[in-house]
Structure formats: C-alpha cells, structure tokens
Amino acid sequence: MCEDGGILTYSFIVSIARKTGLSDPEGATTHKALTDLGFTGVSMVAFGRTISIDVEAMSQDEARSQVEAMCAKLLANPVMETYHIEPAS
Numbered sequence: 001m002c003e004d005g006g007i008l009t010y011s012f013i014v015s016i017a018r019k020t021g022l023s024d025p026e027g028a029t030t031h032k033a034l035t036d037l038g039f040t041g042v043s044m045v046a047f048g049r050t051i052s053i054d055v056e057a058m059s060q061d062e063a064r065s066q067v068e069a070m071c072a073k074l075l076a077n078p079v080m081e082t083y084h085i086e087p088a089s
Helices: 025-036 060-075
Strands: 008-018 048-057 081-087
Touching (some): 060 081
Antiparallel strands (some): 008 048, 008 081
16 A cells, blocks of 8 residues: 555456366367377366456455456356466566
8 A cells, every 4th residue: 555545556367267177178179289299298288368457456455355356247257267366476
C-alpha cells in the first residue's frame, strides 16, 4: 500500500488447465505429432492457457480476492478446469 493509503496496481498470472481425467484433444494431437517427428521422450502433452491481469486495489490480498472472483465467475469453467493464481514477478 502507498504511504498515503492510496491504491496500487498488483499483477497476477492465472494458469488455467483441464481437470485431470478429462480428454484433451489438442494435447493428444500434439503428443502424436511430436512422437511422429521423432521426439520419443514426450510422455504427455496438456494444453491450457495463461492470463495476465493487473488489478488496482488497496492491498495484494484484496487484489487477489478480486482475481479469485474473476476466475470463479468468468475466466475458468469450474466443471472442466482448474486454475492457479500467482503474483507476477
């Protein structure tokens, strides 16, 4: 927080992935293509997405809570996906 109690901008990285056990057609296709290209050591490929978010808030905890709400309401599908939030460095 600023010394004068002002709002700061906090940056986060949200990683979103399919839940374990759900099919990942993109991952399976990419795995096959890599194997066909001779990359025999690849045992698994999984696709997901990464979102960078800047949030203005009074504290990092408040900003993280906002990002949690964003993930729960819009950014991730709770039926099919999991998400992980980290402060950006």
